[in-house]
Amino acid sequence: MTDAAAAAPVKIRPEIASLPPYKQGKPAGADAFKLSSNENPFPPLPSLIDALQAETTINRYPDATAARLRARIAERYDTTPDGVHIASGSVAIIAQLLLAVAAPGDEVIYAWRSFEAYPGLALVAGAQSVQVPLTADFRHDLPAMAAAITDRTRAIIVCSPNNPTGGVLTRTEVEEFLADVPSDVLVILDEAYAEFVTSSDAVNGRDAGFLAAHPNVIMLRTFSKAYGLAGLRVGYAVGHPRVLDAARSTAIPLSVTAQAESAALASLDAEDELLERVAILVDRRERLVAGVRATGWTVPDTEANFLWLPAGAAALAVAELFADGGIITRPFAGEGVRISVGEEESIDRVIDLAARALPLLNG
Incomplete structure (x- = not known):
């Protein structure tokens, strides 16, 4: 976001001037999993690549x-x-x-x-x-x-x-x-x-x-x-x-x-093939929710490709702990942390980090 103290060279609606731009999920480094934007982790199907190239x-x-x-x-x-x-x-x-x-x-x-x-x-x-x-x-x-x-x-x-x-x-x-x-x-x-x-x-x-x-x-x-x-x-x-x-x-x-x-x-x-991938993500979601709940977190039921950690005032600290552990999440300050369902290899890491993050709720 640009410096709010810097005056714009033209007149801007006050409510727009104070409106923060949309914040995209943070990117991930080479050894981290980007679970901040609810993206589908599977690569495009070959038939889709062919359609684009045509x-x-x-x-x-x-x-x-x-x-x-x-x-x-x-x-x-x-x-x-x-x-x-x-x-x-x-x-x-x-x-x-x-x-x-x-x-x-x-x-x-x-x-x-x-x-x-x-x-x-x-x-x-x-x-x-x-x-x-x-x-x-x-x-x-x-x-x-x-x-x-x-x-x-x-x-x-x-x-x-x-x-x-x-x-x-x-x-x-x-x-x-x-x-x-x-x-x-x-x-x-x-x-x-x-x-x-x-x-x-x-x-x-x-x-x-x-x-x-x-x-x-x-x-x-x-x-x-x-x-x-x-x-x-x-x-x-x-x-x-x-x-x-x-x-x-x-x-x-x-x-x-x-x-x-x-x-x-x-x-x-290619819908049948794509929905097979959706079924895989749903299975990962269910295992992820069960695993995080087993650590002691209260995770609400989810029917999407993400889960919600109600971290409250600790949301930013929880997200930072996850980031340090190679999981990029989407924090909402003072409320919670959203974690997308991603690669199979990310599941155990998310569960482990959730267990390590739980004490922050009392800190």
């Missing part, structure tokens, strides 16, 4: 609508291409949607702690954040979120599995929540980690009839996590075409490259 017309602009990918996803969700929107990551779509529905004085509700980009996206749109604390078991408090709705509420973000704590919401919980949400308030269902969910009763935007029954809900997914395309930045939304038209109106044109679209299509072609 996309050589970088002297031409990409298709601004990503029509091939939209058509493919529309088929999967039994909707029309107008009911699908592609952008450079699902977080870009959240920004577009908030710009479309929120104005100065309006409110955006979301759970907290949740994805760290939400506050900045709401602020950039000019809206006020209404942060509703998580429950004691680190899940969304949907009744409290419903109670927070006012006549100024324009959007509600629901993150399942929740980043960074990992908990999911059930479809019953979400259905009951939506019954309390005015039909003209946008609900963004952020399912960036949905492919890692194994719970049969978890909410799932792909369930038959779910989106059709709730036209004010927009579901978000990404190719960055389970599909391993984080470096290409491509995500999508499914929902009512008129709501997605509003997002398309606020989008920066041509932000999804032809290479990203081709790789996403190749990923869908």
